[in-house]
Amino acid sequence: xxxxxxxxxxxxxxxxxxxKGRELKEELCLxxxxxxxxxEVEGRSSQYFSYGAEKVYLGESALWVDxxxxxxxxxxxxxxxxxxxxxxxxxxxxxxxxxxxxxAQKLGAGCITDxxxxxxxxxxxxxxxxxxxxxxVASEVIKTERKVIAVMPKTFEAFPLEDGEGQxxxxxxxxxxxxxxxxxxxxKEGEAVNVEEAEVLVCIGRGLGAEExxxxxxxxxxxxxxxxxxxxxxxxxxxxxxxxxxxxxxGKKCNPRLYVGIGISGQIQHTVGILGxxxxxxxxNDPQAPIFKIADYGIVGDLYEVVPxxxxxxxxx
Amino acid sequence: xxxxxxxKQIPDLQQIRIKRDTREPVxxxxxxLLGDMDKNALEEAVRIVEQRGGKVTALALGSPxxxxxxxEALAMGAxxxxxxxxxxxxxxxxxxxxxxxxxxxEKREYDLILCGEGSTDNYSGQVPSRLAEIxxxxxxxxxxxxxxxxxxLRATRDMEEALEIVxxxxxxxVSVTSEISEPRLPSLIQILKAAKKPLQEWTSExxxxxxxxxxxxxxxxEVISNLAPEQERKNITLEGEVDEVxxxxxxxxTREGVIAR
Numbered sequence: 278x279x280x281x282x283x284x285x286x287x288x289x290x291x292x293x294x295x296x297k298g299r300e301l302k303e304e305l306c307l308x309x310x311x312x313x314x315x316x317e318v319e320g321r322s323s324q325y326f327s328y329g330a331e332k333v334y335l336g337e338s339a340l341w342v343d344x345x346x347x348x349x350x351x352x353x354x355x356x357x358x359x360x361x362x363x364x365x366x367x368x369x370x371x372x373x374x375x376x377x378x379x380x381a382q383k384l385g386a387g388c389i390t391d392x393x394x395x396x397x398x399x400x401x402x403x404x405x406x407x408x409x410x411x412x413x414v415a416s417e418v419i420k421t422e423r424k425v426i427a428v429m430p431k432t433f434e435a436f437p438l439e440d441g442e443g444q445x446x447x448x449x450x451x452x453x454x455x456x457x458x459x460x461x462x463x464x465k466e467g468e469a470v471n472v473e474e475a476e477v478l479v480c481i482g483r484g485l486g487a488e489e490x491x492x493x494x495x496x497x498x499x500x501x502x503x504x505x506x507x508x509x510x511x512x513x514x515x516x517x518x519x520x521x522x523x524x525x526x527x528g529k530k531c532n533p534r535l536y537v538g539i540g541i542s543g544q545i546q547h548t549v550g551i552l553g554x555x556x557x558x559x560x561x562n563d564p565q566a567p568i569f570k571i572a573d574y575g576i577v578g579d580l581y582e583v584v585p586x587x588x589x590x591x592x593x594x
Numbered sequence: 595x596x597x598x599x600x601x602k603q604i605p606d607l608q609q610i611r612i613k614r615d616t617r618e619p620v621x622x623x624x625x626x627l628l629g630d631m632d633k634n635a636l637e638e639a640v641r642i643v644e645q646r647g648g649k650v651t652a653l654a655l656g657s658p659x660x661x662x663x664x665x666e667a668l669a670m671g672a673x674x675x676x677x678x679x680x681x682x683x684x685x686x687x688x689x690x691x692x693x694x695x696x697x698x699x700e701k702r703e704y705d706l707i708l709c710g711e712g713s714t715d716n717y718s719g720q721v722p723s724r725l726a727e728i729x730x731x732x733x734x735x736x737x738x739x740x741x742x743x744x745x746x747l748r749a750t751r752d753m754e755e756a757l758e759i760v761x762x763x764x765x766x767x768v769s770v771t772s773e774i775s776e777p778r779l780p781s782l783i784q785i786l787k788a789a790k791k792p793l794q795e796w797t798s799e800x801x802x803x804x805x806x807x808x809x810x811x812x813x814x815x816e817v818i819s820n821l822a823p824e825q826e827r828k829n830i831t832l833e834g835e836v837d838e839v840x841x842x843x844x845x846x847x848t849r850e851g852v853i854a855r
Contacts, residue, residue: 343758346723347732371753375735378688378723387689387814390718408716408820410607413619415716415820420813456732460748461759477853501853513773526717527772535852545607552823556852558843573828574846576839586840591853 279361280308283330284353284376285368286344288321292435294366294428295328297395304397307363310334312356314349315341319445326441334360336448344372345455350379352450357384357423360446364402369427377427387419390427402426411526411549429530431473470521475504478533478554480524482508482547484540484561484580488517493584494539500591506531508547525550540580543568560584595648597639598699599672599708600725601632603656603663604715617821626663631710633670633777635770638740639708640671640778646742649673651702655683655694661793668788669780676702680797685810692724694808697801699729706747707767711736722769731767734760738773 281298285291291311302309310332311325322333334356340348353376357365365386367377374390381388393414394405401418404426408415419426472478479498485491498505506524511517524531525547532553539560541547548571551557559572560583569575576583605624612619628636639650652672654660656679664675678698686694699707707729712719719735726733738757739750746763752771780788798808806812830846832839847853 346735350727371736374719375723375733378718378720379727379733381720382689382692382724382727387687388718388720389815390720403818406716406718409610409619409621410715410717412607412610412612412822413820414823416818418816418818420816457734457760457762459758459760463757463759465756535847535850552825556846556850557827569831570829571825571827573830573850574843575829575831576843577831577833578836578839582836583840586836587843590840590844 279363280310280332281305281364281366282353282357282360282362283309283311283366284314285370286315286372287368287370287430288324289435290368290370290373290430291325292328292437293431293433294368295325295330296435297428297433298366299329301364301395301397301402305364308332310360310362312336312353314352322445326443327437328435329438329441331443332360332446333443334446334448336450338450338452340452340455343455343459345457346372346375346379347457348452348455349376350383351452352448353380354383355450356448363423365423365425367425367427369429373427377425381425384423384425385421386423386425387421388425388427389417389419392426392428393432395426395428395432407526407549411545465520470504470519472504472506472522472524473529473531475506475531475533477501477503477535478506478524478531478551479503479537479539480506480508480541480547480551481511481518481539482541483510484542485511488515490581491517493588497537497584497588497591500588501535501537503535503537508541508544538568538572539584541568542566543571595643595646595706596651596702596704597643597648597706597708598651598653598702598704599632599636599639599667600695600721601636601652601654601664601667602629602710602713602715603627603654603660604629604713607715612822617824619820619822626659628663628666629710629714631712631714631770631772633710634772634775635708635710636667636670636672637775637777638770639706641775642706642740642742643673644671648705651676653695653698654678655686655691657684664793665785665788666780668791668793669785670778671784672791674792674794677793677795678797678801679795680808682798682805682809685813686808687813687815688718688720688724689814690808690812692721692728693812694801694803695721696725696728697803698796699725701801705764707731707765709767709769711769711771719769722767726767729767731765732762733767733769734762735769737768737770740768740770740774
């Protein structure tokens with residue numbers, strides 16, 4: 278039976294994809310399989326069954342001390358061809374994106390990355406992704422027989438079955454020595470911050486004049502019980518905040534209850550990351566700033582006057 | 595060191611307009627630019643060749659407007675430009691784009707292929723991986739720092755949770771992030787000199803590709819719709835003295851139930 282094949286180097290993303298796969302397989306009359314690749318992966322297969330995999334391909338190789346896209350793509354190609362995978366669902370992490378593209382090329386398949394929504398329409402599988410720098414959402418279908426789809430993390434909810442059982446298939450892999458060697462891995466010295474999870478998010482942009490002025494932003498964040506995020510410029514170019522705090526196209530996508538954008542003009546590269554917010558508040562001295570168009574509440578004013586006053590008002594005496 | 599830099603011509607997305615009634619983007623008449631990270635890749639290539647000698651070829655696929663757009667790459671320091679222009683190439687997707695670029699690259703000698711990690715418009719990140727696969731090259735993506743070693747390259751990859759330092763022999767394909775370089779602003783003299791640099795154009799025939807192997811017909815994707823996302827926002831502007839707007843805003847917070855009081 279032809280199947281849907283799920284793979285992600287991150288188990289939690291594979292479980293999200295399997296959960297969605299359970300829905301798709303019914304309507305498409307396909308099997309649901311997952312690939313587990315790496316070192317000593319066998320122990321994890323029962324969890325994959327509990328998220329709905331009917332079959333788990335186990336690929337172990339001593340060469341896989343590190344994730345190397347070329348050999349992972351080779352292994353996935355084999356699994357897809359031998360198992361008759363019609364749809365490959367991968368995670369759109371950095372590794373997942375490059376893997377999706379490389380395996381798609383091996384399979385002669387069309388591929389869509391950074392997918393934020395997936396649905397069946399007529400006979401076709403329609404995938405949504407941001408296009409034109411985040412100005413639009415493109416809905417696309419893949420015309421090749423095999424389809425490779427890389428889905429953004431947290432697009433689907435992972436929910437386990439009460440019981441799950443399946444078949445394990447051991448892959449006998451003969452892989453070439455990777456041509457890229459990892460010589461060092463340096464954990465990012467970022468703080469343990471997770472702006473994606475924040476219920477209240479204060480974001481700061483170029484309107485802030487100096488690094489010292491971050492202090493009043495932190496004070497406001499504290500008063501609101503908020504996490505602090507920023508635009509790419511403030512982290513990557515100015516280095517005022519860590520890159521983990523970047524919100525937008527090259528950073529995190531956030532869905533807070535409340536988003537407060539301060540000194541942010543509202544360029545699409547940033548706003549793509551905040552469209553899921555329940556309430557958007559913008560504080561900016563330029564009435565023409567595009568952020569006001571997507572704001573629920575806008576204050577046209579000097580952030581140096583508004584922010585301290587707001588923090589003071591929100592802080593219990 | 596022979597370096598081929600792949601560049602994409604894209605409309606200036608800062609100037610894009612969205613039709614209010616249909617939510618359609620209006621692309622007509624927008625000026626074209628080179629992709630942001632493509633310029634980071636080009637800057638890195640030019641710096642490498644300045645230090646180590648060699649040649650930088652700027653390779654691009656696109657509409658006839660490319661003849662104009664590519665001048666910036668030549669002014670920034672590319673030694674020559676190779677343009678792939680043919681009406682048959684229109685509406686190529688990532689798969690056909692990679693196929694066409696690979697055909698052109700195969701006709702050249704190269705040690706290193708540099709790309710941006712993604713394009714400024716669609717950011718699918720597929721072309722570098724597909725290109726590496728077609729050319730049978732190792733790929734090193736998301737590179738924010740590049741050094742040369744005895745036998746090849748040492749690259750710092752910017753992954754989500756860590757920096758990963760890898761080594762690879764040449765030839766190889768490398769895709770870069772914006773952190774790798776600050777693209778230079780060409781001087782007037784460089785802009786004038788650019789006009790005299792070699793610029794070659796190839797069509798599908800030069801690449802031995804038939805019309806049904808490229809463009810829309812060969813595309814693996816079909817775009818059903820491409821519209822601005824629906825945003826229903828209140829768009830309330832709070833007005834008055836600072837104290838008044840702050841009061842109005844905190845009232846709104848309470849009303850919306852967005853902060854725990």
